[in-house]
Amino acid sequence: MKTAVVTGASSGIGEATARLLAAEGFRVICAARRVERIEELAREIDGVAIRCDVTSQQDVEALAAAVDGSLDVLVNNAGGAVGLEPVAEADLDAWETMLQTNLIGTARVTKALLPALLAAEGVIVFVTSVAADAGYEGGGGYCAAKAGERSMVEAMRLELFDKPVRITEISPGMVHTEEFSLTRFGGDQARADAVYQGVAEPLTASDVGEAIVWMATRPSHVNIDRMTIRPRAQAAQHKVHRG
Ligand SMILES: NC(=O)c1ccc[n+]([C@@H]2O[C@H](COP(=O)([O-])OP(=O)(O)OC[C@H]3O[C@@H](n4cnc5c(N)ncnc54)[C@H](OP(=O)(O)O)[C@@H]3O)[C@@H](O)[C@H]2O)c1
Numbered sequence: 001m002k003t004a005v006v007t008g009a010s011s012g013i014g015e016a017t018a019r020l021l022a023a024e025g026f027r028v029i030c031a032a033r034r035v036e037r038i039e040e041l042a043r044e045i046d047g048v049a050i051r052c053d054v055t056s057q058q059d060v061e062a063l064a065a066a067v068d069g070s071l072d073v074l075v076n077n078a079g080g081a082v083g084l085e086p087v088a089e090a091d092l093d094a095w096e097t098m099l100q101t102n103l104i105g106t107a108r109v110t111k112a113l114l115p116a117l118l119a120a121e122g123v124i125v126f127v128t129s130v131a132a133d134a135g136y137e138g139g140g141g142y143c144a145a146k147a148g149e150r151s152m153v154e155a156m157r158l159e160l161f162d163k164p165v166r167i168t169e170i171s172p173g174m175v176h177t178e179e180f181s182l183t184r185f186g187g188d189q190a191r192a193d194a195v196y197q198g199v200a201e202p203l204t205a206s207d208v209g210e211a212i213v214w215m216a217t218r219p220s221h222v223n224i225d226r227m228t229i230r231p232r233a234q235a236a237q238h239k240v241h242r243g
Contacts, residue, residue: 054105173230198242
């Protein structure tokens, strides 16, 4: 049976991807900080739950120990945005969190699991964002974190060109998950709801999950370098159709 690790599997895109990978026959190791959520998910999908804060070296080592030498798919999904202030008013602790999670945490997990991925001729899917394409007002910290993650992906693909591992990236636009905007706005539901207001059909977590599963299940000589996925209503970051 093939094995997959999904980080940030306790909600949104990560949870949907874990469910879809399990439906494809993978044994899924679900990693996140909220252990009750991943334990319930693991029970439902016959997977494994590992409490893992990607900013903790010790937790990531425990995740690598659970993988046990061979891994077919790693979905580096844990991350998110905190705040939407202009740089002049930025909360730098929030920037620290975004960089530690999206960039350095992802690097930490990738380093720890790479030997197991090489052993299985595996594939890594990095969940970045269209925020990596260009800066937008209030996005300085988040865009920097996701652009940093993208740069790491590009470097790794070159570094590992002669090794049996695929380095792939999915770059989503607007996805209406329950928690992404809530986290960004510190739990302010009204501000979170306003992000999606009037947009007939933002992407769902499953829309992105299905694309991730497709990328991860191509034959091992096929590398999907980067997929940009947006709702039809979002032609560009600043061009969103609202009814
Ligand atoms: N929603 C969007 O519009 C959108 C668009 C483009 C890209 N993305 C990216 O897609 C990914 C998933 O986002 P989402 O919309 O599904 O948001 P979400 O529901 O808020 O999911 C974020 C996940 O990351 C986990 N996480 C956060 N910090 C972590 C840490 N230090 N260690 C381990 N896990 C951590 C959370 O789990 P715990 O809190 O349980 O640890 C949660 O499961 C993120 O990388 C996000 O930046 C989202």
